[in-house]
Amino acid sequence: MVKKLLALGGDGIGPEVLESGLMILETVSKVIKVNFDIDFDLIGGICWDKYGTFCRNITIQKAKEVDAILVGAVGGPKWDAMQIKGDPEDQDGLMCLRKKLDTFFGIRPIKYYKSLHKIIPFYRKNVQNSEIIILREMCGGVMFSKPRGIKYIKNQRYGFDTAGYYELEIKKFAECGFELAKKYNKKIISIDKSNVMESYRLWRDVVQQVSHNYPNTYLEHLYADNCAFQMIMNPKKFDVILSCNFLGDIFSDLAATISGSIGMLPSASLCGSPLNLTKGIYEPVHGTAPELVGTGAANPIGMILSISMMLKYSFGLDIVSKKIEFAIDKTLQNGCHTMDLKGNSSTVEMTNHIIKELKLCL
Ligand code: IPM
Numbered sequence: 001m002v003k004k005l006l007a008l009g010g011d012g013i014g015p016e017v018l019e020s021g022l023m024i025l026e027t028v029s030k031v032i033k034v035n036f037d038i039d040f041d042l043i044g045g046i047c048w049d050k051y052g053t054f055c056r057n058i059t060i061q062k063a064k065e066v067d068a069i070l071v072g073a074v075g076g077p078k079w080d081a082m083q084i085k086g087d088p089e090d091q092d093g094l095m096c097l098r099k100k101l102d103t104f105f106g107i108r109p110i111k112y113y114k115s116l117h118k119i120i121p122f123y124r125k126n127v128q129n130s131e132i133i134i135l136r137e138m139c140g141g142v143m144f145s146k147p148r149g150i151k152y153i154k155n156q157r158y159g160f161d162t163a164g165y166y167e168l169e170i171k172k173f174a175e176c177g178f179e180l181a182k183k184y185n186k187k188i189i190s191i192d193k194s195n196v197m198e199s200y201r202l203w204r205d206v207v208q209q210v211s212h213n214y215p216n217t218y219l220e221h222l223y224a225d226n227c228a229f230q231m232i233m234n235p236k237k238f239d240v241i242l243s244c245n246f247l248g249d250i251f252s253d254l255a256a257t258i259s260g261s262i263g264m265l266p267s268a269s270l271c272g273s274p275l276n277l278t279k280g281i282y283e284p285v286h287g288t289a290p291e292l293v294g295t296g297a298a299n300p301i302g303m304i305l306s307i308s309m310m311l312k313y314s315f316g317l318d319i320v321s322k323k324i325e326f327a328i329d330k331t332l333q334n335g336c337h338t339m340d341l342k343g344n345s346s347t348v349e350m351t352n353h354i355i356k357e358l359k360l361c362l
């Protein structure tokens with residue numbers, strides 16, 4: 001069997017962690033008898049420097065034709081400072097890729113690691129065995145809606161965005177969330193600010209309506225500010241969080257405190273429909289960390305877990321996906337920690353350690 005992939009390393013540590021991810025993929029491909037046909041291209045600042053755009057149309061075209069897309073990380077201070085005008089698709093390569101592929105269903109799992117307990121700010125009893133999945137809408141809401149801009153009003157600049165969702169957008173996203181929660185027997189907490197914002201009033205109403213078709217799935221609504229408080233006080237309360245684009249972005253970084261580092265978090269952004277969500281973009285949640293470039297200190301786990309998510313969600317290889325998670329657990333237990341985890345292992349050392357553990361269980 002051959003699966004086609006598009007690999008976009010991007011900027012900063014993106015290409016370094018992508019390389020680690022591809023080494024893991026190569027290790028498993030020999031065992032699962034799947035050949036990955038990988039095409040490479042540019043995205044983000046490196047693409048801007050060469051072609052004057054953060055993501056080329058030809059790259060979008062290629063992305064549409066492959067089975068899954070891998071992204072390292074995009075952006076950096078150099079390109080942020082340029083303040084490119086236009087829509088989010090013009091300003092950021094990843095936003096462009098997500099929007100044009102309509103990968104609206106974001107899955108961001110966050111897990112507690114016993115071996116990292118000493119570096120996280122939680123009491124053991126509140127956090128042990130925590131596993132949270134943040135489901136983030138990826139293509140709408142205040143990050144994309146129009147009008148947006150900066151204009152002169154009353155002799156001063158006025159910056160504005162529009163926080164809006166169509167009910168069908170919320171419905172489709174919520175249905176995907178309920179299907180996932182049903183499959184894994186999880187409870188859902190939907191977050192919003194419906195106490196003060198109209199768009200969230202609609203959000204809560206539509207999510208509630210969708211829940212009537214899933215009588216066996218528990219649903220609770222929380223105001224996002226209260227959710228932030230409870231997530232720190234009692235992370236074990238959470239299973240699946242259903243959230244709009246903007247809150248999902250913030251809460252995925254917040255929840256990363258449970259895993260010890262933002263470098264630990266993978267993500268999938270899938271397109272399709274509630275019963276058919278198999279194609280997507282897989283990328284670590286972390287940024288480009290320009291200060292780490294070339295030091296060999298980047299944590300490859302977010303990328304490697306993204307590979308594991310791809311095997312599970314795009315290719316139905318749940319067992320291999322679990323084995324990668326297991327190899328990562330073992331590696332961490334053995335004390336192989338990168339700098340963000342207060343250790344001194346390098347990216348390559350950690351990757352090789354994971355490969356060694358993986359080979360033992362494949
Ligand atoms: C993320 C990132 C992106 C986002 C940035 C790089 C555009 O923070 O994937 O969480 O805001 O979605």
Ligand code: MG
Pocket residue numbers: 249250252253285
């Ligand atoms: Mg983010």
